[in-house]
Amino acid sequence: MSEHHEQLARRYERLLALFPAAHRHEYEDEMIGVLMAGAKPQQRFPGLRETANLVRCAAWMRLGGRGASVADGRWAPAAAVFGLVASFMMLTYQLGRAGSSLASFWRFDDVFPWLPGRLWLPLAGWALAVVFAFTGFRLVAAAGAWVAVLAEAVTAFRDYPDNPTGVLQSWWMLVLGVGGALALTARGRTRPQASLGARRTVVLTLAFAMLAVLPTIEVMLAVVTRTPGGAVDSIGALGGWNTSGGFGYYYVSGIISVVLGRILVLVILYCLVRTAAPVRRRLLAMFAPALALQMLVPVAFNGFIVSTQRFNPPVLLVPGQWVLLIVFPLVLFVAGALLVERGERHAYLIALGRSAEREARLKRATAPS
Structure with missing residues (x-):
């Protein structure tokens, strides 16, 4: 993959971060593949129309649309x-x-x-x-x-x-x-x-x-x-x-x-x-x-x-x-929304790590010597 395509893929990934985590986990690779297939040669940035469409779909799903989880x-x-x-x-x-x-x-x-x-x-x-x-x-x-x-x-x-x-x-x-x-x-x-x-x-x-x-x-x-x-x-x-x-x-x-x-x-x-x-x-x-x-x-x-x-x-x-x-x-709101999602995702991963550590300690404590 050329440098232009790598930069474009990373920017698509940032846009897809607006979507719910469950949706990204299941469809992110497929969505990036479709977006990259439709990109023009030497394209570095997502197009205005597809950016607006991705933001609209992500907002709809975040606000309770199809594909949104309880979280x-x-x-x-x-x-x-x-x-x-x-x-x-x-x-x-x-x-x-x-x-x-x-x-x-x-x-x-x-x-x-x-x-x-x-x-x-x-x-x-x-x-x-x-x-x-x-x-x-x-x-x-x-x-x-x-x-x-x-x-x-x-x-x-x-x-x-x-x-x-x-x-x-x-x-x-x-x-x-x-x-x-x-x-x-x-x-x-x-x-x-x-x-x-x-x-x-x-x-x-x-x-x-x-x-x-x-x-x-x-x-x-x-x-x-x-x-x-x-x-x-x-x-x-x-x-x-x-x-x-x-x-x-x-x-x-x-x-x-x-x-x-x-x-x-x-x-x-x-x-x-x-x-x-x-x-x-x-x-x-x-x-x-x-x-x-x-x-x-x-x-x-x-x-x-x-x-x-x-x-x-x-x-x-x-x-x-x-x-x-x-x-x-518009930029300020999108940046704030991304910071909120990133912060909560980071806190969720930390909580998972601590839970895994507690379970490991309990298993070691209950394991027969």
Whole structure:
């Protein structure tokens, strides 16, 4: 076998590592043979189409498809929990933005307007996803999540020519929403409360519900100072803070958000940390792309965010930047999934070795002298 074929075979083996161990044990040699037979002369890397097909088939089997063993079905419970939590995060954001906006208009401008139409569809979609994520109607939950994601994407890209920084700042949330929709689609019949436990599911739900109403409470408790003519002179949040913007575009953010909000976030994290270790490891791999983007974009795109505002019309993202935004979360998830599988396989082999050593010692101890 030539050097090119050896490199290609090794890369195919890395892709096949995505498949369940039982499936690889039985079919890996045959699959590599078929893939190598269809390769072109001097080919060094798997083709894009066959790579996508292998990843799709491996994900389907990992999530409970034909050929998956009990040990390989750990992705389905993790997907159920991730889909629920991601939907909760997006719904909390939408409710916080809508509630604080309505409360602000009512308190500061003495009017009570209707919510903009572009907020209704994401709000309804994520609400539908959250409600049906607890049930066996996975297609209904997935449909609500996909409708909400598409509605938010349409809104973001509609404003992109005039406000490219808006797409950048919300990109991590779009990635989180897409991941949640995919998880709800692929979770099968698994329900999140089976992995979280009944009590932790209730606690997590109440924590997200309280987070959703915090922005509205902040606005309602804010101290409003008006001029003699009745116009708003200043707005002081409870506790002395007064900021605009933030996760939910809150008009004010005081001690309620700073203290109680962080406590609620810690409660949610505790509920997730208390899940079984296999589920917890997979949740880290699923959340990693969105969390990494939230930290990466402000740093990697700081120059673009600062400079594009100086031009009219603003400067738009170049193809290389789009490739980074799209490919980076995909690569990060695949790398995380491979690390999880490799770590668990390594731990399994160590456990087998220790078991064999114990059996050998017992045989030596019971053997007649």
